[in-house]
Amino acid sequence: MESFRLSNNIKVVFNKTSGINVVSMRIFTPVSVINETSDNAGISYLTAKLMTQSTKNRSNEILANETESIGADLSGDADYDTALLSMTFLSEYFDKAADILADAVLNPAFDEKELSFEKQNVIAALSCRRDNIGNIAYDEFAKLFYHNTSYAMPVLGAKETVSKISCKDLADWHRYSYNTSNILISVAGNIGKNIVKESLEKYFASVPDGKKVEKPVFNIKQHESIKKEIKGKFNQAYIYTGFPAPAISSKDFVSIKVANAILGGKMTSRLFVELRENLGLAYEVGAVYTPRKAESYLAVYIGLDKKNIELTLKKTDKILKDFCTLKVDEEELKNTKTYIKGLYIMSRQTVSKQSYYYGWREIVGQGCEYDNEYLKQMEKITAQNILDAINKVFLSHSVSVIVNPAA
Template sequence: MIEKHTSNNGLRIVLENIPAVRSVTIGIWILTGSRNETNLNNGISHFLEHMFFKGTNTRSPQDIAEEFDSIGGQVNAFTSKEYTCLFAKVLDTHKEYALEILADMFFHSSFDELEMEREKKVIYEEIKMYEDTPDDIVHDLLAQASYGGHPLGYPILGTEEHLKGFNADTLRNYMKEQYIPENVVISVAGNTDDSFIGKIENYFGSYNAEYKPSNIVRPTFLANTIERNKDTEQAHLCLGYDGLPVGHENTYSLIIMNNVLGGSMSSRLFQEVREKQGLAYSVFSYHSSFLDNGLLTIYAGTGKDQLPLLRDTIDKTVETLIKSGLTDKELTNSKEQLKGNLMLSLESTNSRMSRNGRNEMLLNRHRTLDEMISEIDAVSHDSIQKVIEKLFNQSSSTALIAPDTSG
């Protein structure tokens, strides 16, 4: 049972009590990410996430680390295109202590100039590491090819040039604009009860900020191509197709279709590209859902001489999917796999906290396990065919990182 509470300032709290476990996971979700940035401050959401760990008015960075270590807790954070999350998992006996530290990090981070300069160097290295991993960076290039100059095409990490210009005032002003109560969800899952909502209220229920309506603009999907020559052993190819937004009625049809296409070891792409032809070690597909659109991505890496054959194999696999859809066996097996993955995920307080936080923030609703299973069972060949026609009725965007092929 999920308890929901909206504070007077507009902040939302969702709590799921799981008496059978001894842990509690607390997550602070903020509806802001690289999509909310501009060409001048790209990377600030991710940098801000890092700076939450770099000291408060009363705690040093080492204090934060030692305090979580002293209770056997785990604390972490991440930034995506559309949201940021700061979270901790602790024993149920330490949940109030963990909440106090998280609140201190959220409200009282000092943004010390020396710590900021140190952390900029850390992120410079993170960017360099990313650039040295072509099978990662090619996905950022695909976002640029798919969305052009729209913020959904921005890299989450930003650039060294942007980072150099950030200071304490830059971060505080960004928080003032984006970290408003209406954009924040506190999600809790584990061995606790609704009395914990009152504890959260004590920290988060009274802060206020000037409400500003969202200025996000829906992107137009672009079937562009971006190619980059790089000194690599492999060519790394990504294809992108205009997908479905968060909460779309055909979401489960899309998940099942993608599972058959390239989402598992038994998928058509894996079997055809890797197992039958030996063209790639890594080949897969996945779908990213955003508030108002989505992107289906196909990735594979191969030697540059085999790139034309790889592309041809992928195209033929997609063409067969368009023409014939799924077999009865594929549909049945994928439904059972999806239901199994869903049920297994419920065993983790981390995953429950994450699912509840995202659902509240992006959809403002929660479905029971029985409701989700019913929706999965309702997926049919017809509903999957609608998804196939929606995704593959236009040209794909393309990103390619490969050794120089001119010579």
């Protein structure tokens, strides 16, 4: 894996592979949900989706036909810290693919009819979130944990904000997001560097200059725990409890990743074995650590019968207290590292995943090289590292949401 810059200073991350002649190329920007406001929530996702629908040079039909003619797929997406366009294709069609992708980046049409159709899809998806008890619990947790910051909203935004976003809004957001100061190109596949560089210089040279986006300052500090119960239209109950956790730039990042796997990230995790296998209190249980550029969290989630709520909360509290008191034994630590390593390596077997992870690491500030260093850092993590890190997390305040059956 190496990186270089185009003549207009756009950074390119390139990973030369062997074997099958397939290439994945992604265009990243750090302008995403993290930069949105309560007035335009969902605009990053809509912008990325519309950029792949049609351009000023290619109608929807022509763009689809040209993409399919080279056996490629073109898509746009957004997450809390990044937005991106993606394309996967055969190596021999790299020049044509670069042409199509550059056109989507440089000349999106932002057609009124296409926007209207995409809004309907987004609003329908937001409505469907209410049919999942886990989503309801998480969405309420995010509002309480992140307060009025952009992380408090789903990536898709809200019906009220999405409904009023216009084509002009998308064009302005696109201009703000996709310029030479923000764009990152990530390429992985069996193709020569010179071919990549020549095509990218040819098609991305006219990307306009712009101001580099700055990470917004989040002010969500709170010192008291919150517990909120809400009614749901379900027969079962759900618990979602989260704690402030290190951002992706923290030195404790890797320690918490390992701790999360031990606690609830695998089938032999402590929460799963105790609450589901031994006590039969829950049908769904786990833990999730979502590292972000700004404030992050580590959460425990549990799906269960209403009658088991109080006992489950007590048992969960004991598990967390024991975790903060006793060092992880060496066998459990070794097995967890092996588990993480296996998933990590398997998740990077395709060029599509490689182009994503190298680019994502660069965008969130870790640097593309970190993806190859992560496992080395994980191997150095000790039981004491984990104990020190989790005590900073679980001994702070928490935010809990309990969804109860309405009946």
